[in-house]
Amino acid sequence: MRREIYTEDHQAFRETIRSFIESEIVPVYDQWLEAGIVPREFYKKVGELGVFGIEVPEEFGGAGVESYKYEAVMTEEMARAGVSLGGSSVHIPLCLPYLLAQANDEQKQRWLPGMATGETMFAIAMTEPGTGSDLAGMRTTAKLTEDGTHYVLNGSKTFITGGVNADRVIVCARTSAPSETDRRFGISLLVVDTTSKGYEVGRKLDKIGLRVSDTAELSFTDVLVPVEDLLGEENQGFYYLGQHLPRERLSIAVGSYAQAAAAIRFAQEYTQDRKVFGKSVASFQNTKFELAACKTQVDAMEAVVDRAMEAYDKGELSAADAASAKLFCTEAASDVIDRCLQLHGGYGYMNEYPIARLYADSRVSRIYGGTSEVMRSIIAKNMGL
Numbered sequence: 001m002r003r004e005i006y007t008e009d010h011q012a013f014r015e016t017i018r019s020f021i022e023s024e025i026v027p028v029y030d031q032w033l034e035a036g037i038v039p040r041e042f043y044k045k046v047g048e049l050g051v052f053g054i055e056v057p058e059e060f061g062g063a064g065v066e067s068y069k070y071e072a073v074m075t076e077e078m079a080r081a082g083v084s085l086g087g088s089s090v091h092i093p094l095c096l097p098y099l100l101a102q103a104n105d106e107q108k109q110r111w112l113p114g115m116a117t118g119e120t121m122f123a124i125a126m127t128e129p130g131t132g133s134d135l136a137g138m139r140t141t142a143k144l145t146e147d148g149t150h151y152v153l154n155g156s157k158t159f160i161t162g163g164v165n166a167d168r169v170i171v172c173a174r175t176s177a178p179s180e181t182d183r184r185f186g187i188s189l190l191v192v193d194t195t196s197k198g199y200e201v202g203r204k205l206d207k208i209g210l211r212v213s214d215t216a217e218l219s220f221t222d223v224l225v226p227v228e229d230l231l232g233e234e235n236q237g238f239y240y241l242g243q244h245l246p247r248e249r250l251s252i253a254v255g256s257y258a259q260a261a262a263a264i265r266f267a268q269e270y271t272q273d274r275k276v277f278g279k280s281v282a283s284f285q286n287t288k289f290e291l292a293a294c295k296t297q298v299d300a301m302e303a304v305v306d307r308a309m310e311a312y313d314k315g316e317l318s319a320a321d322a323a324s325a326k327l328f329c330t331e332a333a334s335d336v337i338d339r340c341l342q343l344h345g346g347y348g349y350m351n352e353y354p355i356a357r358l359y360a361d362s363r364v365s366r367i368y369g370g371t372s373e374v375m376r377s378i379i380a381k382n383m384g385l
Contacts, residue, residue, distance in 0.1 A: 001299075001303070002142060002181050003306060005306045005309055005310060006069065006073070006280055008252050008305070010069055010070065010073055012022070013070055014073050014076075014077060015074055016049075016052070016078050017045065017073060017074055017077045018035055018080075019080075020049060020081060021077055021081045022081070023083075023223065024045065024191065025081070025083050025127040026083060028146040029050070029083050029212075032086070032212045032213050033212060034267055035212075035356075036204065036212065036214075037086060037087075037164060037214045038084075038085060038086035038087065038088070038165070038212050038214070038262060039210060040121075040165045040322055043085075043118035043121055043165070044117065044118040044119065046088070047083065047116060047117040047118025047119070047217060048117070048381040050063065050073060052088075052091065052092055052115060052116050052117070052118055052179035053090075053091065053115075053116030053117070054069070054070045054092075054203075055068075055070075055071070055096055055100075056072070056096070056110075056112050056115060056116040057112070059064065059106055060109070060112035060113050060116065060117045060139045061112070061113040061117065062112070062361055064118045066265075066313070067310055067313050068250065068309055068312050068313060069249070069313065070093065071093055071251070072254045072305075072309060075251070075254050075255050075258050075279055076254075076258040076261070077341055078258070079255065079258035079259045079262040079263050079358075080258070080261070080272070081138055082118050082262065082354030082357065082358065082360070083210075084212050084213065084254075084265070085166065085211070086162070086165075086210075086212040086214060087121075087123065087161050087162025087163070087165055087166070087213050087214040087215070088162060088165075088252075089161060089162070089213065090122070090123055090124060090161045090162050091115070091121055091122050091123070091162060092115075093247065093251045094244070094247070094251070095122035095124055095170060096122075096126055096250050096256030097245075097247055097298060098124070098189065098240065098244055099111060099115070099122075099195055099299075100229060101114060101240075101243065101244070102231045102232035102240055104229070105136075105148050106158045107124075107191070107228075107229075107284045111168065111191070114167075115304025116319065117144065119167075120129055120167045120168055121162065121165050121166050121167050121168075122162070122166060122167070122168050122169070122170065122374060123161060123162035123163055123166035123169045123170070123171075123322065124160075124169065124170040124216055125157040125160045125169050125170065125171045125275060125321075126138075126157070126241065127157060127158055127159045127160070128140060128155070128156060128157055128158060128159075128208060128265075129158050129218050130156060130351045135172070135184075135185045135187075135241060136183045136187070136238060137170060137183075137212065137236065138152065138155075138173070138174060138187065138208065139155055139174070140153070140157065140171070140172070140174065140220065141154050141155060141173055141174045141175075142154075142171075142173040142174065142175050142188060142190055142225065143175070144175075144227070145224075145241070148227065149171075149226065149227060150224045150225060150226055151175070151190060151224075151225040151227065151230070152222055152223070152224060152225075153173060153190065153192065153198075153220040153222075153223040153224075154220055154221060154222060155172065155173065155219075155220055155221070156202075156217065156218065156219045156220070157171070157217070157218045157219075158168060158217045158218075159215060160206070160215065160216050160217070160218055161213055161214075161215050161368075162213075162214060163201060163214060163215065163217070163218055164201055164204050164214035165214050166194055167193075167194055167195075168191050168193060169191075169192050169193075169194060169218065170189055170190070170191055170260060171189070171190045171191075171192045171218075171220070172187055172188075172189060172237055172241070173187070173190060173237075174186050174187055174188075175187070175188040175234050175235055176234075176235050177193065182236040184239070184315070185234075186236070187235065187237035187238045187241075188230060188231075188232075188234050188235055188236070188237045189230070189231040189232060189237040189240060190225045190229055190230060190231065191229045192220075192223065192225055192342065193225075193229075193231070194217070195221050196225070197223070197224070198220060198221040198222045198223040198224075199218070199219075199223050200218070200219045200220075200221070201216050201217075201218060202216060202217035202218065203216065203217050203248070204216050205217065205278035207364075208360050208362040208363065209357070209359075209360030209362070209363055209364060210360075210361050210364065211244055211357070211360075213285050219367070223307060224366075227344065231280075236347055242319070245265070245319065245369070245370070246312070246316075246317050246319055246321070246322035247322075248314065249322040249323060249325065249369050249370065249375075250308050250309065250317060250322050250325060250326075251369075252256065252304075252329075252330065252365050253301075253304070253305050253322075253325040253326045253328075253330070254303070254305050254309070254329075255365065256326075256330045256332075256362065256365050257304075257305045257329050257333065257335055259302040259337060259358055259361070259362050259365075260294070260297065260298050260301060260329075260332065260333040260336040260337060261298050261302075261342040262358060263294070263332075263333075263336055263337040263341075263355060263358055264291060264294050264295060264298060264355075266340065266344075266358070267291060267294075267339075267341075267344065267352075267353045267355065268282065268291060268344045270272050270343070270344050270347075270353075271287050271291075271343055272343075274345075280341065281322050281345075282314060287343060288327070290339050290340075290342075291340075291343070293339070294339055294340060297332045297335065298332075298336060299338050300328075300332070301328070301329045301332055301333065304324075304325050304329060305325060305329060308321060308322065308325040314352050316322065318382075319357070319378060319382075320379055320381075320382035321377050323374075323375040323378040324371070324375070324379055326365075326375055327369070327372055327375040327376065327379065330362075330366045330370060330372065331363040331366065332361060333362055333365065334354070334363070334365075334366065337358055337362050338357070338359070341355050341359050348378040
């Protein structure tokens with residue numbers, strides 16, 4: 001079935017991205033894997049291509065396109081090639097919506113042009129050691145100085161995607177104690193300059209997958225943040241997080257669909273080339289049945305993400321709908337990728353094959369952005385259970 005969510009403009013963009021990936025990323029990707037990070041200067045090259053600026057308003061140097069679908073095309077093409085742009089996966093998909101919705105005009109003028117060009121890379125810091133999905137339990141604090149000109153930021157964050165290369169980080173911190181009736185009250189968002197005194201990047205975390213993604217620990221010791229860098233209203237940060245989490249979960253769902261589709265491509269190519277007992281692995285009935293079953297699951301995932309993308313672009317994607325899309329696509333992708341790795345036999349366990357990297361990369365999708373268990377809770381609550 002032909003996908004109807006993409007126009008000729010999207011397809012032209014897809015061709016540009018595919019060519020860029022093949023010429024600029026694939027030849028150096030093994031070096032990135034070895035280093036465990038995408039070179040910071042490469043993001044400027046991505047910015048020059050115009051990728052970061054698609055959703056940035058024209059007055060700030062972008063194209064002003066109000067649609068998630070171009071980001072989805074980028075995700076699909078990266079998965080198809082078995083590569084990644086590392087920590088920049090949060091730069092536009094996660095961070096830009098906060099700036100578009102909560103930043104004032106002066107802040108947009110300061111931050112958005114550099115965001116579009118890749119000169120200023122963004123990350124967002126929510127999770128803390130010991131809190132996990134319980135964001136309301138965060139302990140990082142930001143207290144106003146006596147003269148009211150700065151916040152003094154203290155605390156730590158972990159599992160921060162893009163934390164090594166980031167120039168600005170949207171940090172969630174407590175500016176007030178929670179109220180008696182709402183423990184989510186009192187959290188604010190600060191856009192922190194990573195060159196600030198007392199701001200430290202700790203370990204680049206050693207993960208089983210997403211090897212080129214610079215996931216880091218961050219710590220703040222009496223970091224002075226100008227009050228002009230408060231994003232939105234004080235004490236309303238948790239509610240902003242709630243507004244933007246559906247986009248994050250949509251992004252994860254789309255990524256899982258794209259990875260599953262790529263896994264089938266890798267498995268089909270491998271089994272057609274691999275000979276066993278004098279004939280191709282693809283010629284065995286079991287292989288055909290496995291790939292057919294996987295294709296059916298990917299078709300279902302495609303329908304889910306396409307519907308979710310349409311809803312998001314219309315401003316109609318609810319928290320429960322996003323949770324449902326994430327839960328279904330991440331769980332289904334896990335099954336598809338596992339079955340496709342099995343079809344590779346022993347070679348599927350070797351990191352030189354993209355299916356092995358895909359297997360490791362995809363596992364976290366059921367954890368970050370809210371675990372599968374949290375997604376089930378959100379959906380059940382929406383059902384009135």
